[in-house]
Amino acid sequence: xxxxxxxxxxxxxxxxxxxxxxxxxxxxxxxxxxxxxxxxxxxxxxxxxxxxxxxxxxxxxxxxxxxxxxxxxxxxxxxxxxxxxxxxxxxxxxxxxxxxxxxxxxxxxxxxxxxxxxxxxxxxxxxxxxxxxxxxxxxxxxxxxxxxxxxxxxxxxxxxxxxxxxxxxxxxxxxxxxxxxxxxxxxxxxxxxxxxxxxxxxxxxxxxxxxxxxxxxxxxxxxxxxxxxxxxxxxxxxxxxxxxxxxxxxx
Numbered sequence: 001x002x003x004x005x006x007x008x009x010x011x012x013x014x015x016x017x018x019x020x021x022x023x024x025x026x027x028x029x030x031x032x033x034x035x036x037x038x039x040x041x042x043x044x045x046x047x048x049x050x051x052x053x054x055x056x057x058x059x060x061x062x063x064x065x066x067x068x069x070x071x072x073x074x075x076x077x078x079x080x081x082x083x084x085x086x087x088x089x090x091x092x093x094x095x096x097x098x099x100x101x102x103x104x105x106x107x108x109x110x111x112x113x114x115x116x117x118x119x120x121x122x123x124x125x126x127x128x129x130x131x132x133x134x135x136x137x138x139x140x141x142x143x144x145x146x147x148x149x150x151x152x153x154x155x156x157x158x159x160x161x162x163x164x165x166x167x168x169x170x171x172x173x174x175x176x177x178x179x180x181x182x183x184x185x186x187x188x189x190x191x192x193x194x195x196x197x198x199x200x201x202x203x204x205x206x207x208x209x210x211x212x213x214x215x216x217x218x219x220x221x222x223x224x225x226x227x228x229x230x231x232x233x234x235x236x237x238x239x240x241x242x243x244x245x246x247x248x249x250x251x
Contacts, residue, residue, distance in 0.1 A: 002107055002251040003033040003060075004184070006227035006244035009069060010040025010048065012055045016062075021247055027060045029094050032106060034250075036227030036243055037067030037115050037186025041074050041091065056092035063096050066115030067186040067228065072158035086113070086172075098184070100161050101169025107251045109181040112219075114169055116161050117187035117228045118206045124148035126155055160208050169215075179220040182250065186228050189213040192238055196229060223250075 003023065008015050016033070018024060042048060055062055066075060075097060078089035086102030098104060098113040105111075124146035127137055141148050149155030173180070188196065189212035190205045197203040216224070224240040232246045241248070 001027065001031045001249065002109070003031075003247050004036065004225055004243060004250050005033060005247045006036050006232070006242075007038035007067060007069075007230065008035055008040055009038050010042060010051065012040070012051055012062075015245065015247070016055065016058060023247070023249070024059055029059070029061050031060045032063055033060055033247070034098075034184060034225075035062065035064035036184060036225060037065050037117065038069045038227060039064040039067065039097075041070050041097075043071065044074060052092055052095060056094050058094075061094040061096065063098050064115075065098050065113045065184055065186055066100070066159075068117040068119045068159040070156070070159070072156040073152060076158065100165040101167075101172055103172050103176055103180060109251055110176060110179075111182045111184060112169070112173060112176075112180045112215075112221075114161070114165075114183075114185045114212065114215075116159055116208055118204070118208065119149065119155060119159060120203060121147045122149050122155065126151050129153060160206065161211075166211050169211075173215065173219055178218055181222050183215070183219070183221050183224040185212060185224070185226045187212060188226050188228070188240070188242065189216045189224075191216070192235065192240060195235075196233075196242070225250075 080087050084104040084106055086104040087099045089097040091097060100114050103110055103112050124141055125148055127134060127148060127150045129150060187208055190209040193203050193209050226242055229242050230244050231242055232244045233242045
């Protein structure tokens with residue numbers, strides 16, 4: 001079986017405990033739950049390690065694509081392994097990061113994965129920790145209640161993909177005849193992002209949403225599932241689902 005859910009932000013115990021996800025009773029490590037980004041790899045703290053060990057102890061295997069709220073210094077430092085036909089990072093034996101641009105065969109289904117998204121909650125910008133005026137700027141922004149991030153502390157440029165990852169994704173899709181069963185991302189593609197924004201100007205397209213738009217137009221798929229927007233909504237005509245705190249069975 002494969003289940004899928006949206007952003008967890010490290011709060012795995014709340015989302016995936018037995019009372020919230022009773023379907024796990026009877027599941028095994030050969031059953032999977034996929035998290036559509038903002039999984040919650042953040043600081044390697046004792047608390048985070050404890051929570052990851054708890055997640056690893058669940059009867060199922062947890063898979064995730066990266067979001068825009070991940071510590072990419074940690075993710076990029078991990079060894080790369082092959083799993084079910086695609087490249088992954090093992091966080092724990094049964095907690096696995098599905099890397100960008102990969103196609104995995106799970107339950108006889110072909111699943112294309114591409115994590116990442118632009119952060120939209122940084123209107124006050126990014127602070128550099130080595131800036132001589134860092135403390136002064138941070139204090140001023142905190143007083144104003146401004147939305148800002150700190151580079152390599154609470155924000156990473158790697159929230160968006162590099163050219164190599166995008167090229168690999170297109171190459172892997174081409175090898176598959178541009179046909180898969182599922183596409184799992186954190187970000188929506190441009191046309192759907194604009195539809196969800198409804199002219200409010202909160203969400204803006206970027207080179208990742210444009211890349212995903214190209215995939216939307218050239219790849220034959222049965223269902224596209226993404227997170228990021230913190231709502232659950234089915235776009236039937238688009239064959240797309242935005243998922244947040246629901247847990248939905250895919251296969």
